[in-house]
Amino acid sequence: MNPRWRRYRRFFGSNREADVDDELRFHLDMRARDYEQRGLPRDAAERAARERFGDYAQVDAALRAHDRTRERRDDRRRVLDELRQDLRHALRGLRRAPAFAAVAIATLALGIGANTAVFSVVDAVVLRPLPFSRPDRVTFVSGSTLGEFVRLRELSRSWSDLAAYRAASINLSGEGEAERLDGAITTPNLFSILGVPAARGRAFVGDETETGRLAAVVLSDGLWRRRFGADPSIVGRTIMVEGTSFEVLGVMPPGFGFPSRDTQLWIPINMPPARTGQLWGMGGYQLLGRLRDEASVSQAQEELRALYGRIRFENPMWDPGPDYGKDAVVTALQQQLVGSTRTMLYLLLGVVGVVLLIACANVANLLLVRATTRAREVAVRMALGGSRLRIVRQLLTESLVLAACGGICGVAVAWVGVRQLGRLLPADVPRLTPIGLDMRVLAFTSVLVVATGTLFGMLPALRASRDTQPSLRGGARNLTGAHRRLAGLLVSAEMAAAVLLVVAATLLIRSATALQDVDPGFRVAGVAAARITPPRNRITDATAQRDLYDRLIARVAALPGVEAVGAVDRLPLGRSPVAGLAVRVEGQAEDPTRLLPMADHYQIITPGYLSTMNVALLRGRGFTDDDRPGAPDVAIVSESFAKRFWPAGDAIGKRIGNPWPSEWITIVGVVRDTKADSLREQATTTVYRPFAQVPTINMTLVLRTSRAISPLSGELRRAISGVDADVPVSEIESMPAIVARSSARQRFATQLFALFAGIAIALGVIGIYGVMSYAVAQRQQEIGIRMALGASPADARGMILREGGRLAVVGIAIGLGTAAVASRLLGGLLYGVTATDPLTFAFVPAALAVVALLASYVPARRATRVDPTTALRAD
Amino acid sequence: MSADSRDLLQGTLAILILKALLGGTSHGYGIARWIETTTDDVLRIEEGSLYPALRRLEDRGWVTSEWGLSENNRRARFYTITSAGRTHVRGEAAAWMRYSAAVARVIGAEPSLI
Numbered sequence: 001m002n003p004r005w006r007r008y009r010r011f012f013g014s015n016r017e018a019d020v021d022d023e024l025r026f027h028l029d030m031r032a033r034d035y036e037q038r039g040l041p042r043d044a045a046e047r048a049a050r051e052r053f054g055d056y057a058q059v060d061a062a063l064r065a066h067d068r069t070r071e072r073r074d075d076r077r078r079v080l081d082e083l084r085q086d087l088r089h090a091l092r093g094l095r096r097a098p099a100f101a102a103v104a105i106a107t108l109a110l111g112i113g114a115n116t117a118v119f120s121v122v123d124a125v126v127l128r129p130l131p132f133s134r135p136d137r138v139t140f141v142s143g144s145t146l147g148e149f150v151r152l153r154e155l156s157r158s159w160s161d162l163a164a165y166r167a168a169s170i171n172l173s174g175e176g177e178a179e180r181l182d183g184a185i186t187t188p189n190l191f192s193i194l195g196v197p198a199a200r201g202r203a204f205v206g207d208e209t210e211t212g213r214l215a216a217v218v219l220s221d222g223l224w225r226r227r228f229g230a231d232p233s234i235v236g237r238t239i240m241v242e243g244t245s246f247e248v249l250g251v252m253p254p255g256f257g258f259p260s261r262d263t264q265l266w267i268p269i270n271m272p273p274a275r276t277g278q279l280w281g282m283g284g285y286q287l288l289g290r291l292r293d294e295a296s297v298s299q300a301q302e303e304l305r306a307l308y309g310r311i312r313f314e315n316p317m318w319d320p321g322p323d324y325g326k327d328a329v330v331t332a333l334q335q336q337l338v339g340s341t342r343t344m345l346y347l348l349l350g351v352v353g354v355v356l357l358i359a360c361a362n363v364a365n366l367l368l369v370r371a372t373t374r375a376r377e378v379a380v381r382m383a384l385g386g387s388r389l390r391i392v393r394q395l396l397t398e399s400l401v402l403a404a405c406g407g408i409c410g411v412a413v414a415w416v417g418v419r420q421l422g423r424l425l426p427a428d429v430p431r432l433t434p435i436g437l438d439m440r441v442l443a444f445t446s447v448l449v450v451a452t453g454t455l456f457g458m459l460p461a462l463r464a465s466r467d468t469q470p471s472l473r474g475g476a477r478n479l480t481g482a483h484r485r486l487a488g489l490l491v492s493a494e495m496a497a498a499v500l501l502v503v504a505a506t507l508l509i510r511s512a513t514a515l516q517d518v519d520p521g522f523r524v525a526g527v528a529a530a531r532i533t534p535p536r537n538r539i540t541d542a543t544a545q546r547d548l549y550d551r552l553i554a555r556v557a558a559l560p561g562v563e564a565v566g567a568v569d570r571l572p573l574g575r576s577p578v579a580g581l582a583v584r585v586e587g588q589a590e591d592p593t594r595l596l597p598m599a600d601h602y603q604i605i606t607p608g609y610l611s612t613m614n615v616a617l618l619r620g621r622g623f624t625d626d627d628r629p630g631a632p633d634v635a636i637v638s639e640s641f642a643k644r645f646w647p648a649g650d651a652i653g654k655r656i657g658n659p660w661p662s663e664w665i666t667i668v669g670v671v672r673d674t675k676a677d678s679l680r681e682q683a684t685t686t687v688y689r690p691f692a693q694v695p696t697i698n699m700t701l702v703l704r705t706s707r708a709i710s711p712l713s714g715e716l717r718r719a720i721s722g723v724d725a726d727v728p729v730s731e732i733e734s735m736p737a738i739v740a741r742s743s744a745r746q747r748f749a750t751q752l753f754a755l756f757a758g759i760a761i762a763l764g765v766i767g768i769y770g771v772m773s774y775a776v777a778q779r780q781q782e783i784g785i786r787m788a789l790g791a792s793p794a795d796a797r798g799m800i801l802r803e804g805g806r807l808a809v810v811g812i813a814i815g816l817g818t819a820a821v822a823s824r825l826l827g828g829l830l831y832g833v834t835a836t837d838p839l840t841f842a843f844v845p846a847a848l849a850v851v852a853l854l855a856s857y858v859p860a861r862r863a864t865r866v867d868p869t870t871a872l873r874a875d
Numbered sequence: 876m877s878a879d880s881r882d883l884l885q886g887t888l889a890i891l892i893l894k895a896l897l898g899g900t901s902h903g904y905g906i907a908r909w910i911e912t913t914t915d916d917v918l919r920i921e922e923g924s925l926y927p928a929l930r931r932l933e934d935r936g937w938v939t940s941e942w943g944l945s946e947n948n949r950r951a952r953f954y955t956i957t958s959a960g961r962t963h964v965r966g967e968a969a970a971w972m973r974y975s976a977a978v979a980r981v982i983g984a985e986p987s988l989i
């Protein structure tokens with residue numbers, strides 16, 4: 001590097017091209033003058049000089065090119081040099097102010113860490129493309145019965161193929177304890193539609209259903225490793241599925257799971273021959289299609305609706321009505337999977353974003369304070385010729401170094417946070433991709449670091465490099481007014497953001513409390529549930545089912561401490577929804593080929609169920625052992641059901657029917673409404689049927705006990721395997737846990753909002769405290785004068801408190817305004833409170849005002865201890 | 876001109892320029908005049924080629940340049956040899972001496988061969 005050359009260049013700046021010209025012309029002129037002095041005429045002298053010089057244009061061009069290159073290289077070098085200098089300077093500066101550095105880095109680490117952790121969840125759940133081949137072409141298709149599936153698959157042109165599947169609990173037995181696994185029953189083409197081949201062996205490819213090769217199973221990587229010890233010769237082996245021998249066709253690659261990440265095995269649908277009426281009675285399936293390249297989602301949806309119009313009358317069981325299929329939709333797989341989760345996660349991302357902004361405001365404040373103490377240094381540097389740009393850049397480098405340190409610590413915070421989040425995340429949030437800190441997330445963090453560093457650094461840097469004259473002339477006092485105003489603004493903004501988050505958190509907490517107080521209509525405390533899934537090959541007919549459950553119930557009822565036992569086919573608020581059923585109602589809707597009214601829920605129960613669950617009987621009677629096959633068909637309905645169809649009269653003795661031609665069923669009892677799918681449900685119409693009359697294979701035992709669940713569950717398992725060793729029992733859960741899980745999403749949002757609101761308050765308090773302490777320190781002289789002139793300590797205290805109060809009030813007002821608008825975004829998460837709940841909007845500002853005053857109180861007290869004489873002598 | 880002889884010429888030119896600057900700071904024209912006088916104008920170099928050569932010397936850190944005023948009060952660029960340049964020119968000059976002495980010996984010893 002050539003220092004003199006550099007100094008020159010900076011001085012002359014941009015006339016590098018003119019310089020080349022000057023230098024060469026000087027040479028020609030001198031040479032010509034020489035020739036002239038030797039006696040040549042002027043023009044001849046000039047010609048001779050040119051001749052002697054050679055190719056002027058070529059030399060000129062060569063020099064220009066050379067200088068350009070050199071300038072670029074020098075610039076690069078200079079920038080790097082300065083950057084190195086700035087970095088050294090920044091690190092030295094931070095080492096010299098360890099308290100400042102620690103507070104700033106900790107604040108940033110919290111903000112950046114929280115954002116990184118939440119982003120990693122958002123990325124895995126919402127943003128990352130699903131791990132399937134061209135996932136954007138895979139769509140969900142409205143429809144649920146196999147009848148619809150078969151016809152749509154034949155008729156549609158938009159999809160290259162359609163599959164039908166449903167999640168199911170599948171029993172695996174033999175070689176060890178019988179166990180119940182999350183699995184899926186699917187048409188064989190599911191894997192080819194998703195475009196994922198098996199890792200070993202093969203997935204279903206063609207027509208396992210049509211050729212009658214029903215007994216084939218595909219395993220997940222996890223199941224293969226766990227249960228079969230990663231046996232390399234697994235393909236072709238026979239395993240016991242639902243008590244029947246199934247041949248293992250293949251093992252899917254690690255990480256593959258569909259419809260959920262926990263799906264462990266897939267078996268083909270046992271489909272009756274096409275075009276039989278039976279297909280239309282097999283519902284509960286989801287349809288998945290791979291769009292042809294030329295088809296768009298909206299075109300496909302249009303075709304789908306038209307097709308539903310065509311197949312409307314093919315359903316041999318009932319007429320689905322003129323509106324059938326009018327609202328059929330086609331949605332991209334990812335959109336369908338993440339649907340409602342996306343809103344919640346984006347809200348959360350917004351919340352941590354606000355936390356980060358607060359953190360930025362805090363650090364900006366600290367930097368402002370620091371800038372004041374360094375004003376003289378900056379002023380001297382500028383007076384010595386440092387450009388403003390250069391100084392801003394140097395101060396920004398310091399901010400970026402801070403941000404980078406914050407980022408590194410933030411990744412550590414996120415590393416812990418991601419684990420916690422993964423644990424808290426409600427089970428129904430789809431997780432087809434694993435959540436963790438990967439390169440994508442770290443890239444996001446890096447962007448965040450640069451953005452935050454610039455954000456909190458820019459303002460103080462610009463401020464510090466302006467108006468440096470006063471600090472050269474005298475102390476830093478003249479600057480502090482402007483700094484304090486800016487700092488005050490930042491603190492108000494922090495308070496506003498804190499109010500916003502605390503309002504949101506309070507609304508959610510109030511919703512959670514309201515949900516907790518909801519009476520589900522049945523007893524929760526002291527009730528436990530255990531799902532029973534007998535092997536289908538052994539418990540084949542109705543008699544066997546009745547017999548099994550009679551014996552199970554008798555055996556469990558005899559356990560010590562068990563007060564009552566019952567069974568239900570689908571547990572309210574359990575993992576799977578309690579499906580509804582269309583009903584005929586005598587005298588009101590009798591024609592099964594017409595559109596029939598729906599009961600929200602349809603439950604099959606044993607006589608002991610209602611009393612075990614304390615579901616209040618309002619009229620008539622409960623089921624008894626006499627309600628058995630051969631006896632008249634009976635039903636119990638919920639209060640809302642009775643009100644809906646017989647608003648004036650009595651439902652007892654009225655008759656309803658299945659949605660196909662069958663005997664009438666007499667209503668013998670009316671019970672209170674119960675919440676079956678969610679605590680938010682209103683006025684649920686439910687139909688109960690006695691298990692003995694409509695037996696089914698999978699039931700959930702419910703029992704009421706005064707004992708703790710955990711010691712009981714061992715006895716329960718032994719009792720059940722004592723009745724039949726091949727009957728697997730799922731986890732035995734307490735009803736309170738089940739009910740809590742049903743609002744897990746709510747709780748997840750509430751906990752996190754509360755956590756982040758707490759952080760926001762803490763940062764806000766630190767902000768106010770910092771600014772007020774600083775104000776007191778800076779105004780010592782003023783306070784001293786006032787006190788010397790007779791102001792009491794109370795006056796001084798009041799002055800500081802008033803200033804802190806003003807900042808808080810401005811912030812709180814802005815925060816309330818924002819919250820009133822933004823809280824609407826919470827929409828679906830709220831229960832029992834409105835988005836502008838007056839109590840919340842009164843309580844939060846009051847509470848935060850108190851907190852803000854407390855934060856200013858400590859510095860205010862310090863103000864009263866100012867000794868006038870010392871204060872006046874200072875500086 | 877072949878690449879070899881241009882390299883030779885460039886190397887020669889570099890030596891000449893550095894040698895010229897050993898006498899003191901000078902602008903490009905001054906260097907040209909020095910070469911002209913010292914060699915009795917035997918080499919008759921194209922003076923334009925001095926400047927790219929000076930740039931290359933500058934890049935290698937053997938000379939530095941600075942704008943100043945010429946003897947007739949015009950703005951001119953002055954070149955100064957650096958200590959690295961001095962070291963270099965001493966080494967090169969020694970090599971040249973050996974080389975030319977060898978050539979001279981060959982030419983003087985075997986006149987019949989010419």
